[in-house]
Amino acid sequence: MTATVTRDRRAEHSLSHAQYAAVWFEGRPEVQGEKLTGAHTCDLLVVGAGFGGLWAAMRAKKRHPDWSITVVDADAVGHSASGRNGGFVSYSVTHGLSNALSRWPDEVEALEQIGLENLRGFKAELDEAGIDCGLSTAGKLQVAVQPHELAELRETVEPAGRFGRPLQLLSAEQTRARINSPTFIGGVFDPVGTYLVDPYLLVTGMREYLEREGVVFYEHTPAESLTDGGARVEVKTPYGSVSAGKVILATGASPALLRRNRLAAVPVYDYALATEPLTPDQFEAIGWSGREGLTDTANQFHYSQVTADGRILWGGYDAIYHYGSRVSPELERRPETFRLLAEQFFTTFPQLDVHFSHAWGGVIDTSTRFCASYGTAYNKKIAYAIGHTGLGVGASRFAADTMLDLLGSESTERTALRMVRKPALPFPPEPVRAAGINITRYELARADRNEGKRGLWLKTLDALGLGFDS
Known part of the structure; x- marks a missing residue:
């Protein structure tokens, strides 16, 4: 029997009992919210209750405590992209330093400082609100498995340090002392630029806090259309309507309500696995005592972290687009990707003999520039951010403040950024x-x-x- 066949069968066997659900939902029943019926009014309507919408409500309540705020979501809060992701909270609001350097070189210093301040504010605000989301400041280890990747990592150390992130370049031995894989030939450790969270716990914690602060939530209530009513925006839902003074659109990969945004981002599916809880002996075999986040350096990269109950979350690599920007629940299950991820896991950690307990997918809104675009509509009564491209957990807080600045026609450091003033180039139409x-x-x-x-x-x-x- 060849090694390839053995590895394939090992991967298939490891998935034999995996349930198709995000590991973050384990043991946590869905909170059943009510649908919106009848006619409602509010000062601010937030469409979308993922991280973008939740941070918009958080920041609006902090900045405008007298506003009445309503949040509507087409699904159950937290059961779309925000409750399914890898739990990485990046400092970057530009999808990484290299992207900022290539697109906005004259703004890099400001963008990097804004990102670091936003990350610190992310934690401080959750602490102040008493929201427990299992947040860890253990940092991130980015590894190389090929020589050219190691060369690329070396080139990141100097500019990152110059802008406030002191990366530590590690040899193969130092890298494997942190997380032991025979495939790792070196890496960089970032102690300040990444937090780790339980994303579903964060979503539900933010929702509970906001409800205590008087924010009203309606679930299974998609916004179907927007109408400019002069002084207000009229929003139609299946069983009612909302008349709002201002509207924030934080709908992510859902179909755009504004025609101008229909090609601004496309939905792609990202997939992940989670192992059964590892034993102490299994952890001894791989180390990982620091519980830092783990990513690799390839174009098609992986991300991984250890959950609070000792599982390894392993995701990434594939980014699957379906013709016509199709989004559907059945696309969250892709056995060929799950099998590929399992094979890659055992290549990385051949010393582990584990089964996967969970396998799931989620949809991401990706833009042509890898980070969000911003804008307004209806005489600045509507603001939106679209296209975070998978690093939106932290950047959504920055986006929330930016959208509020735009709604208020405020001139701030954020609104002066070319990244905010100029949108991403759109995707072309099909085919x-x-x-x-x-x-x-x-x-x-x-x-x-x-x-x-x-x-x-x-x-x-x-x-x-x-x-x-x-």
């Missing part, structure tokens, strides 16, 4: 959109196999300021 995304995915994988060398297609996209990622 060009699907063809372009699939070619890009293929070329990214080819670059990973070819020592990171980017072909003509990727170089052309780089020159145009376009891209695709999760």
Whole structure:
């Protein structure tokens, strides 16, 4: 029997009892909120109760305590993207320093400082509100498994340190002393730029706090249409309506309510696994005593962390787009990706003999520039942020303040940023959109196999300021 067949069977066997649900939902019953019926009025309506919407309500209540605030969501709060992600809270509001350097070199220092301040504010505000989300400040280890990746990591140390993040360059031995994998040939440790959370616990904790502060929530209440009513915005829902003085759209990968945003971002599916709780002997075999977050350096990268009950969450790599920007619950289950993730897990940790207890997927709104675009509509009665591209847990707090600035026509450091003033280039319509995304995915994988060398297609996209990622 070949090694490949053995590994494949090991991966398939490890998934034999996995349930199709996010590990964060384990043992936590869904809170049943009511649907909105009849006619309602409020000062601020927030559409979408993921992290973007929740932070918008948090920041609005802090900045405007006299406002009446209503939040509507098309699903149960926390059961879409925000409750399914990997639990990484990044300092960056630009999807990383390299993205900021390539797109807004003249604003990098400000963007990096804003990001670090936002991360510190993220924790301070949760602490002040008494929201327990299992937040950890253990940092993040980014590893290399190929020589060109190690060279890329070395190049990040100097600029990160210059802008306030003292990265620690690690040898193979130092890296494996933290997390022991025979595939790791080096890495960098970032002690300040990443927090880890239980995302569903964070969502529910924010919701409970906001309800105590008088914010009203309606679940299973999609906003179907927006109408400019002059002094107010009229929002239609299936069983009622809301008349709001101001509206924040934080709908993520859901279909855009504003026509202008229908090509601003596309939905892609990201997938993850979680193991059964590891034994003390299994942890001894891999180390990981610091419980830092783990990512690798490839274009198609993985992310991983240890949960509070001792499981390893292992996700990423695939970013799957479906023709026509299709979004549907059945797309959250993709056995071929789960099998691939399991194979990659055992390649990384061959010393572990474990089963996966959970396998799930979630949808991400990705933009051509890898981070959110901002804007207003209806005479600045509506503000929106769209296209976080998978690093929105922390950046959504910055986005909330930015949207509130825009609603109030406030001139701030945030609204002066070119990143805020200029939107991302849109994706093309179908069928060009699907063809372009699939070619890009293929070329990214080819670059990973070819020592990171980017072909003509990727170089052309780089020159145009376009891209695709999760």
